[in-house]
Amino acid sequence: MSKPISMSRRKWAAAWAVLCAAGLALTAALDASSARDQQPEKSVSAECDKYIADIETQLAKAKQEGTEDGVVALAGVHAGPENDDCSDAFRDRFGGDE
Incomplete structure (x- = not known):
């Protein structure tokens, strides 16, 4: 049986940091796109x-x-x-x- 590949704690922390940064960037992009899609305010009489x-x-x-x-x-x-x-x-x- 082969031995599982072990990752150091630094690699795990770096992977989590990259995933968190990507998630924050994606959330910001989605928020920005939904703000642009809002309908302009209708003028009233x-x-x-x-x-x-x-x-x-x-x-x-x-x-x-x-x-x-x-x-x-x-x-x-x-x-x-x-x-x-x-x-x-x-x-x-x-x-x-x-």
Whole structure:
């Protein structure tokens, strides 16, 4: 029976270092490529920008009055395919933990 080939600890450490470096390089390359593939932000209509500005004004006013935990009422926003960009913009701007 043949004797198994033994590797020194330095060779094992060098092999692990090369594998780790390759893994980090590959991860960085994948992260960079996925960042480029993201869709550009859609522009929203002027009407939608006005609604968002009105809401932000109401929120700022409520914060000044010390009632920032209140409810902001929305009026004039109609559901429909023409306002899909508004719903996405509302969700992007106000959908977080604000």
